[in-house]
Amino acid sequence: MNKKNFATDILKELAWTSENETVTFDEGVFKVVVNEIVDTSRWSNIYDLVFEWQGSFYRTSYSVGATEMQDEQPFEYADAEVECFEVAPKVISKTIYEPIEA
Incomplete structure (x- = not known):
């Protein structure tokens, strides 16, 4: 599994960035693809x-x-840097159920 460390300051800024928006740093342009809640604990999201x-x-x-x-x-x-894992997009299909209109 490929890993890369990124500066915490960059990741803090990305955390406050909406999906599909970009932020430019000296290291280049970063685009947020996903930024969503995946779990909760008593005190944190x-x-x-x-x-x-x-x-x-x-x-x-x-x-x-x-x-x-x-x-x-x-x-x-x-810490000053955070280890991130390289990932690849994968498209999956999902069945959802919607109400039937009379």
């Missing part, structure tokens, strides 16, 4: 962050306080 950089995709996760009383910011307790 856990997010999955996937971004594109230099034609490759990378994934990491971060947590944010679940309420205004939990003052937890993305990557608050991370």
Whole structure:
């Protein structure tokens, strides 16, 4: 599995960026592909962050306080760099069920 370390400051900015938006740093242009809640704990929401950089995709996760009383910011307790895993997009089909209109 390919891994790459990214500066925590970059990832903090990406965490506050909406999907399909780009952010430019000295290291290049980063595009947020996925930034969604994937789990919760008593005090935190856990997010999955996937971004594109230099034609490759990378994934990491971060947590944010679940309420205004939990003052937890993305990557608050991370080191100066965070290890991210290289990923590839995979299209899957999904069946959903919708109401029938009379």
